[in-house]
Amino acid sequence: MSDNITVAGVSVDTRHWIGGRRVASAGTFTDHSPLDGSALGEIARGGPDEAAAAVAAAREAFPAWAATPRAERARILHAVADGVEKRIEELAIVETTDNGALLRSHRRGVMPRVAHNFRFFADWLLRLDHEDFETRGHTNHVSWDPAGPCVLITPWNAPLMLATWKVAPALAAGNTVVLKPAEWSPLTASLLADIAAEAGLPAGVLNVVQGYGSEIGDALTSHPDVRRISFTGSVPTARRIAASAAANLTPLSLELGGKSPLLVFADADLDLAVDLAVEQYDNAGQVCLAATRLLVEEPVAEEFTRRFTEKASALRQGDPRDEGTDIGPTIHPRQLDKIDGFVQRALAAGARAVIGGHRKDGQYYAPTLLTDVAQDSEIVQEEVFGPVLTLQTFAGEDEAVRLANDTRFGLAATVATGDRERAERVTARLVAGTVWVNCFFVRDLRAPFGGSRQSGVGREGGTWSFDFYCDLKNTVTAPEGWDQDHG
Numbered sequence: 280m281s282d283n284i285t286v287a288g289v290s291v292d293t294r295h296w297i298g299g300r301r302v303a304s305a306g307t308f309t310d311h312s313p314l315d316g317s318a319l320g321e322i323a324r325g326g327p328d329e330a331a332a333a334v335a336a337a338r339e340a341f342p343a344w345a346a347t348p349r350a351e352r353a354r355i356l357h358a359v360a361d362g363v364e365k366r367i368e369e370l371a372i373v374e375t376t377d378n379g380a381l382l383r384s385h386r387r388g389v390m391p392r393v394a395h396n397f398r399f400f401a402d403w404l405l406r407l408d409h410e411d412f413e414t415r416g417h418t419n420h421v422s423w424d425p426a427g428p429c430v431l432i433t434p435w436n437a438p439l440m441l442a443t444w445k446v447a448p449a450l451a452a453g454n455t456v457v458l459k460p461a462e463w464s465p466l467t468a469s470l471l472a473d474i475a476a477e478a479g480l481p482a483g484v485l486n487v488v489q490g491y492g493s494e495i496g497d498a499l500t501s502h503p504d505v506r507r508i509s510f511t512g513s514v515p516t517a518r519r520i521a522a523s524a525a526a527n528l529t530p531l532s533l534e535l536g537g538k539s540p541l542l543v544f545a546d547a548d549l550d551l552a553v554d555l556a557v558e559q560y561d562n563a564g565q566v567c568l569a570a571t572r573l574l575v576e577e578p579v580a581e582e583f584t585r586r587f588t589e590k591a592s593a594l595r596q597g598d599p600r601d602e603g604t605d606i607g608p609t610i611h612p613r614q615l616d617k618i619d620g621f622v623q624r625a626l627a628a629g630a631r632a633v634i635g636g637h638r639k640d641g642q643y644y645a646p647t648l649l650t651d652v653a654q655d656s657e658i659v660q661e662e663v664f665g666p667v668l669t670l671q672t673f674a675g676e677d678e679a680v681r682l683a684n685d686t687r688f689g690l691a692a693t694v695a696t697g698d699r700e701r702a703e704r705v706t707a708r709l710v711a712g713t714v715w716v717n718c719f720f721v722r723d724l725r726a727p728f729g730g731s732r733q734s735g736v737g738r739e740g741g742t743w744s745f746d747f748y749c750d751l752k753n754t755v756t757a758p759e760g761w762d763q764d765h766g
């Protein structure tokens with residue numbers, strides 16, 4: 280087996296990256312492209328041995344990296360960002376070939392944001408501070424101490440963006456990292472290892488291991504030398520990871536699925552509301568934050584549906600490398616089956632497809648809108664993770680909020696209304712980690728990000744990331760000449 284494959288003209292090493300060296304495994308798994316189902320290559324398939332080696336490398340590299348002055352850590356992270364920016368075209372085409380999301384959004388939005396992840400957390404580190412305070416003459420000093428090796432596990436829907444949103448703060452904090460990308464889209468994590476090494480990140484500070492979660496996951500998450508686990512993925516996997524982490528009470532950050540609502544009030548700018556709704560088909564609906572439940576106030580429901588149908592029907596579905604494409608393929612035949620299973624069960628239960636409701640050629644699924652769905656039905660309660668929206672109507676704010684909050688998730692919510700006071704009343708009552716009013720997907724790395732209920736545990740972003748990735752310490756120093764007995 281060759282150690283390198285060429286993907287859209289870009290050479291990608293298929294081995295793990297452990298302790299500053301490329302490491303092969305006895306076994307491999309095949310990585311397929313969602314563009315045409317073709318095999319892109321054989322990827323090193325890690326298991327417990329590779330997990331142990333990667334954690335050992337991270338442990339060995341930790342003391343020196345933790346002791347590296349903040350300014351030097353920040354300098355290296357900016358150099359990583361420079362490396363990402365130099366390779367935006369390569370990263371974008373490899374990511375699109377590997378996971379099927381739009382090339383234009385990888386080029387213009389996602390990969391620049393990957394670089395920004397490194398710059399932002401490097402700069403935030405330099406500003407990270409808490410004012411000292413006094414207790415009867417004693418000084419309290421709060422510090423963010425590096426915690427140790429971190430295991431970061433990421434999904435396939437936005438591979439490098441989600442990986443670096445964890446890698447950057449973990450490294451900035453002075454920790455070392457073992458990154459495990461998803462088996463359906465592992466390639467850009469390997470390129471990141473190259474970029475980090477070229478930027479001067481010392482050996483062992485970032486390690487990348489590949490493989491199936493079921494084979495390598497437990498050895499990573501139950502390892503006693505691991506000090507933090509940050510996971511983005513599905514709720515069932517999160518449960519397994521939490522159980523595994525319980526062995527050592529390893530602190531966890533969990534960013535999970537959602538079933539987020541878009542509430543459209545009758546006083547909303549209806550064209551804006553329709554635009555917000557149609558945007559939910561981005562990345563073929565494989566977006567954790569997607570507002571997949573359209574809740575529309577009764578008086579405007581018919582008109583909303585008419586305008587939505589017109590706009591959604593004009594979306595161009597096809598090759599994600601084409602500038603003109605709006606919706607690409609789903610990631611994998613298994614994901615396509617899963618999506619279609621949800622839709623066919625909903626139709627059998629009495630739902631009506633306003634648009635879509637079926638597969639198309641290749642790995643494409645028709646953008647779908649289902650109505651006549653019951654609040655307690657599977658299609659309203661469970662995350663589909665495909666281009667499938669439901670539409671329900673409501674009468675008044677109370678019913679809107681009740682429907683919006685009535686799932687086990689709480690990742691995000693979007694409200695379309697022309698009334699600022701209504702927006703304040705409604706957003707105050709919504710259970711969600713992020714609420715957007717008359718907008719969608721506006722994200723700032725200074726903001727706390729995460730989900731309520733089963734959409735997650737904890738928050739990352741800005742100082743919250745450092746709170747998670749660090750051991751917070753308060754040091755209390757007595758004044759000169761302090762006599763503990765007599766004060």
Ligand code: NAD
Nearest residue numbers: 433434435460461492493496497512513516534535536567
């Ligand atoms: P998944 O849970 O199947 O897999 C995610 C990762 O976990 C993969 O790398 C996988 O290999 C690994 N894994 C699987 N079993 C494991 C185990 N036992 N131990 C350790 N690791 C294991 O999720 P997915 O299908 O890749 O991603 C889709 C899900 O991710 C959706 O539910 C989506 O909502 C969620 N997601 C959430 C966010 C967020 O920020 N909240 C962002 C993107 C995606």
